[in-house]
Amino acid sequence: MAAAEACVGQVVLPGDVLLLPAHPDEDGERLRLGGGAAPRGRLLCGPGLRRCAAGLLVTKCGLLRHRQTGGGAAAGGAYWVDSQQKRYVPVKGDHVIGVVTAKAGDVFKLDVGGSEQASLSYLAFEGATKRNRPNVQVGDLIYGQFLVANKDMEPEMVCIDSSGRSNGMGIIGQDGFLIKVSLGLIRKLLAPKSEIIQELSQLYPFELVLGMNGRIWVKAKTVQQTLIIVNILEACEYMTAEQRKQALAKFSGN
Amino acid sequence: MAGEKEKVVAAAGGCCLRPFSCEQGLLSRPDGSAAFLQGDTSVLAGLYGPAEVKGSKELPDRAVLEVLLRPKVGLPGVIERSREQLLRQTCEAVVLGVLHPRTAITLVLQVLSDAGSLLSCCINAACMGLLDAGLPLSSLFCGVTCALDPNGAIILDPTTRQEQEARAILTFAIDSPERKVLMTTTKGSCSVEEGPCFPP
Structure with a gap:
């Protein structure tokens, strides 16, 4: 003790x-x-x-x-x-990336990497009404937030905040690249003024979505640039700050 | 190697463990993994969970713990089933399954080589796997095998040959904070007085 x-x-x-x-x-x-x-x-x-x-x-x-x-x-x-962990357990308020696995009536089922699929109502999108349904297909990526995350209940997601605005959430575009990393790395990337993000952003412009469930979606101007970012992010798991700077210096040359 | 160990053991009065080592997170697919080596015995553990429950095993108040022990060759038999049971009960005592109800935790143990004290190596690999997966545990645990030779002397962490010569083989699982016995199993026969292996 x-x-x-x-x-x-x-x-x-x-x-x-x-x-x-x-x-x-x-x-x-x-x-x-x-x-x-x-x-x-x-x-x-x-x-x-x-x-x-x-x-x-x-x-x-x-x-x-x-x-x-x-x-x-x-x-x-x-x-x-x-702690360093790979398996995600839903937590209320967490922003995650989910993959649509089924459309069941008025809810979508999303795989978020937890023990159970999360449900997402078709009305939980910005501007959605009973008549104006969002165009969601099976296999789409969705960035949303947990409204209900309880160990005894099915987790429930929404793509709007309390004032009904999307606030960056919703369906993620068709292209781009999705990778899975450990939860420890995600927390490191999401920390305010994360060194890794700041160093990467000096390479070239790209779009990045970080889900607390260990999923990262990346899109840059070309497929090659996207893959470079993806490989660096995946390698960040095992690289020290010094090694990372050396690796990034190689890319910033060209 | 064996001759050397016997020399060391003789010097230490029979109470000596073979050198052991452990590697964590060596598999990419499972949520947690560990390899544990005790001398020439080695076991690889892969841990999945808390994951979706397959079939109707779901429990409403806690997680289902499943242990699969794969032998080096062939299919698991009766001995493996009995060891799975022991390992499952040991892990259930330590894993805080109530924190993840309606989920499944699957522990797969693959025997890579058996050179004696296999069950204690499995216990140690299981603990390291649970630790790597980041599952909530109330404490850590370890396993140790003791053999009683025909003269009544205790040999810790016996090799296969020492196990064959032994009169009785006892395996214990002990938890970390208070060093309490979580599980014990015996093969062979020994009297009550000969069981001083119980930690004080």
Whole structure:
């Protein structure tokens, strides 16, 4: 057992128990009297962690991360485990790329890489009405957001935000190239001011759609340029920053 | 190799493991994969899940765990089936299946070479595979095989020859935080007093 704060940035393994500063080792039987106790910040338990009697139980291996959320109370903030994983589990609010596998009446079935196919109503597109149906065919790629993602229910997707605008979501065009990478790489690419994206954008212009389910859709001016981007992105999984810069320098020459 | 090991073991009073190693994420198709080597015994594990359930095995409250043990040659027989059962029960104790109800977790173990202590190698490969797949686990676990030779001495991680000569072979699966026994199986006969292998 170790204090959660001391383990931030370090590798944790399933079965490790992280002690929280809010629960000092002294006996918990004693009641704290008076309002003198510091207002405890809300503790958020992110992916790879569970609450247990002693503190936080680690359930995945990876690096422990922590983010302070407002306030400044010692116990507050969010803890999570940054792990490398290939299989996607739907999470509410995540933007993903799905492949249409079936058209069943008024809903489409989408393969998003999870354990179950997601459903998407034909009315969940911008400007769609009962008469004006979106033109969706089996095999099309759709970029959408999870409205319902619950372990006990079928996940449900939409291609509009709460104000009814598409906001970039919808059917992805016919051409382009779809690849599948690990979820860790996707998170790295989606991080604000991602180095990889910034370096790639200096090569030549291209379109990129990143789905939290590990799918990337790329389209550049020519097929050759598209494939170059695809190969670099796939290789990023195993390259260090230094190797990546060398590889990119090769392409930026011509 | 075998002669060397016997020398080392004699020096350590019988309590010595063969050198072991592990490689994770070596297969591209499964969600998690691991190869585990214990001496000349090696097992390759591939893990799929949480994935769609095939057929009517779906459970409403937790994930279905399926273990497939493939022998080096031929089709799986009765021994493989019995080991699959043991491995499944061990993994079920550790995997937090309630977090992924109505899904299936499939663990495929391929024996690459058997030079003794195969079941413990399978257990170790399974744990490393689960870890690589990023499935929620309540703890880690490991497997160890012990052989009781005719004189009553304990040999850890026995080779095939030592297994053949042994009076009894015991395999344990032990979890990481409290070192509790998750699974135990015996082949051969030994008395209760001879079972000091149980961790304190």
